[in-house]
Amino acid sequence: MKSMTGICPPLNPPTRILMGPGPSEIHPSVLAAMAAPTVGHLDPYFLKVMDEVQSMLRHVFQTSNMMTMAISGTGSAGMETCVVNLIEPGDRMIVCAAGVFGGRMADVAGRAGAEVTTLERPFGEVFTAQEIAEAVDRVKPKVVGIVHAETSTGAWQRLEEISKIVHDAGALLLVDCVTSLAGLPVDVDRLQIDAAYSGSQKCIGCPPGLAPVTVGPRALEAMDRRRTKVSSWYLDIGLLRNYWGNNRAYHHTAPINMNYALHQALRLVVEEGLEARYARHLLQHRALRAGLEAMGIQYSVKAEHALPMLNSVLIPAGVDDVLLRGQLLNEFGIEIGGGLGPMKGRTWRIGLMGETAKKSNVLLFLAALEQCLNRQGVRPTAGAGVAAANEIYLQG
Amino acid sequence: MKSMTGICPPLNPPTRILMGPGPSEIHPSVLAAMAAPTVGHLDPYFLKVMDEVQSMLRHVFQTSNMMTMAISGTGSAGMETCVVNLIEPGDRMIVCAAGVFGGRMADVAGRAGAEVTTLERPFGEVFTAQEIAEAVDRVKPKVVGIVHAETSTGAWQRLEEISKIVHDAGALLLVDCVTSLAGLPVDVDRLQIDAAYSGSQKCIGCPPGLAPVTVGPRALEAMDRRRTKVSSWYLDIGLLRNYWGNNRAYHHTAPINMNYALHQALRLVVEEGLEARYARHLLQHRALRAGLEAMGIQYSVKAEHALPMLNSVLIPAGVDDVLLRGQLLNEFGIEIGGGLGPMKGRTWRIGLMGETAKKSNVLLFLAALEQCLNRQGVRPTAGAGVAAANEIYLQG
Numbered sequence: 100m101k102s103m104t105g106i107c108p109p110l111n112p113p114t115r116i117l118m119g120p121g122p123s124e125i126h127p128s129v130l131a132a133m134a135a136p137t138v139g140h141l142d143p144y145f146l147k148v149m150d151e152v153q154s155m156l157r158h159v160f161q162t163s164n165m166m167t168m169a170i171s172g173t174g175s176a177g178m179e180t181c182v183v184n185l186i187e188p189g190d191r192m193i194v195c196a197a198g199v200f201g202g203r204m205a206d207v208a209g210r211a212g213a214e215v216t217t218l219e220r221p222f223g224e225v226f227t228a229q230e231i232a233e234a235v236d237r238v239k240p241k242v243v244g245i246v247h248a249e250t251s252t253g254a255w256q257r258l259e260e261i262s263k264i265v266h267d268a269g270a271l272l273l274v275d276c277v278t279s280l281a282g283l284p285v286d287v288d289r290l291q292i293d294a295a296y297s298g299s300q301k302c303i304g305c306p307p308g309l310a311p312v313t314v315g316p317r318a319l320e321a322m323d324r325r326r327t328k329v330s331s332w333y334l335d336i337g338l339l340r341n342y343w344g345n346n347r348a349y350h351h352t353a354p355i356n357m358n359y360a361l362h363q364a365l366r367l368v369v370e371e372g373l374e375a376r377y378a379r380h381l382l383q384h385r386a387l388r389a390g391l392e393a394m395g396i397q398y399s400v401k402a403e404h405a406l407p408m409l410n411s412v413l414i415p416a417g418v419d420d421v422l423l424r425g426q427l428l429n430e431f432g433i434e435i436g437g438g439l440g441p442m443k444g445r446t447w448r449i450g451l452m453g454e455t456a457k458k459s460n461v462l463l464f465l466a467a468l469e470q471c472l473n474r475q476g477v478r479p480t481a482g483a484g485v486a487a488a489n490e491i492y493l494q495g
Numbered sequence: 496m497k498s499m500t501g502i503c504p505p506l507n508p509p510t511r512i513l514m515g516p517g518p519s520e521i522h523p524s525v526l527a528a529m530a531a532p533t534v535g536h537l538d539p540y541f542l543k544v545m546d547e548v549q550s551m552l553r554h555v556f557q558t559s560n561m562m563t564m565a566i567s568g569t570g571s572a573g574m575e576t577c578v579v580n581l582i583e584p585g586d587r588m589i590v591c592a593a594g595v596f597g598g599r600m601a602d603v604a605g606r607a608g609a610e611v612t613t614l615e616r617p618f619g620e621v622f623t624a625q626e627i628a629e630a631v632d633r634v635k636p637k638v639v640g641i642v643h644a645e646t647s648t649g650a651w652q653r654l655e656e657i658s659k660i661v662h663d664a665g666a667l668l669l670v671d672c673v674t675s676l677a678g679l680p681v682d683v684d685r686l687q688i689d690a691a692y693s694g695s696q697k698c699i700g701c702p703p704g705l706a707p708v709t710v711g712p713r714a715l716e717a718m719d720r721r722r723t724k725v726s727s728w729y730l731d732i733g734l735l736r737n738y739w740g741n742n743r744a745y746h747h748t749a750p751i752n753m754n755y756a757l758h759q760a761l762r763l764v765v766e767e768g769l770e771a772r773y774a775r776h777l778l779q780h781r782a783l784r785a786g787l788e789a790m791g792i793q794y795s796v797k798a799e800h801a802l803p804m805l806n807s808v809l810i811p812a813g814v815d816d817v818l819l820r821g822q823l824l825n826e827f828g829i830e831i832g833g834g835l836g837p838m839k840g841r842t843w844r845i846g847l848m849g850e851t852a853k854k855s856n857v858l859l860f861l862a863a864l865e866q867c868l869n870r871q872g873v874r875p876t877a878g879a880g881v882a883a884a885n886e887i888y889l890q891g
Contacts, residue, residue, distance in 0.1 A: 308750030
């Protein structure tokens with residue numbers, strides 16, 4: 100027998116202020132819920148937890164879709180769940196890609212056997228209803244996939260007109276709301292979104308590990324008409340319906356304690372109220388934005404498309420990206436994200452998601468950023484960032 | 496906006512003694528680790544946690560495989576990971592199915608496009624080297640998949656001879672060790688297992704949500720020779736190699752706190768020592784078995800194939816399965832499992848996995864079972880179960 104040389108020291112993670120693109124900060128009551136005693140996955144108590152998680156997720160998605168649940172994987176597993184259940188080999192799908200996550204959806208769809216038409220836009224832009232109408236008319240797709248809040252760019256895609264276009268053409272609308280859910284209205288029923296997925300670790304404020312998914316009646320009908328098995332057994336909604344549906348038949352062993360955490364995180368969302376939560380995200384964004392702009396830092400997306408919870412800004416000239424983010428992390432415990440894909444080294448991504456979206460984080464971040472910039476010889480007007488943010492808070 | 500009618504009460508799960516087929520009991524230090532502060536998934540601290548999890552998993556698997564990691568899903572996601580990466584459409588695969596999980600592997604392989612040959616055995620039996628040799632000779636498969644510890648039947652499949660046969664034929668050996676890992680020797684390198692998967696919630700003693708997977712050099716070479724993309728993006732080992740390998744490049748957002756829990760659970764495994772842990776599982780099994788047999792309850796598998804950690808026994812004649820398990824749960828807080836598939840209503844599955852495998856659980860279970868049987872008019876010799884178990888403990 101090979102033996103282990105030494106035993107690893109026990110865990111002792113540092114306390115961070117999570118202002119990156121997710122995970123966001125976790126409320127202590129959510130961490131406490133996650134450490135509650137594990138019960139079996141078919142225990143009557145856990146079935147009640149599942150019921151309540153589903154009911155609260157329906158509220159957050161603003162839907163009455165029965166098939167609303169937490170997939171046992173992270174946000175990307177939610178994406179894969181929706182795509183592989185909607186797509187059979189040879190089906191035509193349009194994917195709108197103006198960032199990493201749109202690109203990922205096209206990759207997932209291709210692997211599922213879709214004939215993918217990828218509409219591309221430069222990173223940071225959004226799609227017009229007009230160009231989607233033209234593409235739908237040309238391609239006649241079964242599914243149109245689009246990202247509501249592109250985590251790689253901070254761009255906010257409006258969906259009202261697009262939804263109408265997609266449905267008028269008889270297609271299904273699949274929406275990535277990983278970053279938007281519980282921070283911006285997603286309104287699945289009002290917008291007639293046929294399938295949507297999210298992640299637990301963004302504006303919901305639960306650790307990563309679960310993917311909220313909702314599937315509407317038109318999408319379920321399309322799944323019922325499949326001629327082939329879904330390529331994934333693990334993510335097969337036909338099988339998951341028997342577990343998350345009324346039967347509660349064993350499929351896989353659900354991550355019990357992760358669902359406890361999601362339950363408590365959703366309780367906090369319901370307690371705060373969706374409108375109040377959206378308003379809080381917006382206020383913190385306005386304060387951060389005012390502070391950053393007062394320090395001469397520009398957003399990488401147009402103001403009318405800027406997401407409140409994911410602030411993508413251009414790194415000022417002459418600043419060493421990695422050095423500055425390291426200083427924020429090591430001296431202040433603040434994590435922000437770097438740019439992804441073509442934005443690597445060009446942008447920072449500052450998250451204001453869920454618990455992270457609070458005054459103390461915005462002010463501390465602006466103050467710390469000023470010090471870090473000063474260290475690299477960049478000198479915005481002293482105190483201007485904090486002052487501008489405080490001005491927003493005073494106005495309310 | 497639709498509003499939520501009322502808010503769900505906070506979580507307050509009952510304390511259970513988890514003697515079912517998993518999840519098993521969780522050590523308080525593992526629950527505490529899971530509630531440690533969440534850090535980012537690319538935080539230097541989390542990268543260190545990943546390194547240590549990998550190192551400890553290599554020890555538990557007894558392998559030097561670099562590609563040893565925790566997949567961000569449950570045990571079934573581990574199964575799917577191995578199958579979809581090893582199989583391309585049209586590849587021939589033999590799956591040995593003598594229970595639900597062998598059958599599941601055949602389903603997963605078929606969805607991945609494999610030309611599947613399923614060798615079947617009645618529930619509770621195991622495969623002989625001879626019959627596998629004949630099948631390998633006839634089918635000439637790329638992969639042979641087999642279950643080491645069949646959770647649905649409690650049967651223990653020996654692998655030594657089978658591994659030699661599979662490799663002599665130039666095929667790859669894929670092993671399901673969901674229930675065996677950390678409770679029985681798996682010994683990946685010695686047995687030349689090419690790919691294996693497990694679950695966090697069985698003998699490792701971590702809540703469900705992660706799937707330890709190890710992939711050896713021959714399997715990686717086969718993956719490198721693929722002509723097609725892996726059907727799953729989320730489970731694509733080619734992509735995961737960049738995250739769990741040296742690059743630590745972003746793939747998906749790992750379930751941070753689940754990995755904390757796994758880290759601490761693995762620390763406890765290393766601290767106890769594998770040989771001591773295997774011996775503990777065996778001793779508890781012997782005591783339980785002696786107690787059950789003294790009460791007239793028979794195992795559903797032959798003694799030489801009976802797993803120590805999953806005890807599948809025949810429900811005595813005249814006993815109402817659901818009523819008895821309900822009484823165990825409601826009056827004693829003890830969860831045991833019912834039979835799966837054709838064994839539903841015919842067997843109970845009593846788990847002795849990880850933290851669950853201890854004297855106090857065995858004795859309490861036997862005492863409680865006697866009372867529950869008495870309530871249904873079944874009267875084994877009074878106290879015989881506990882007495883027989885105590886006899887084993889006194890012998891040591």
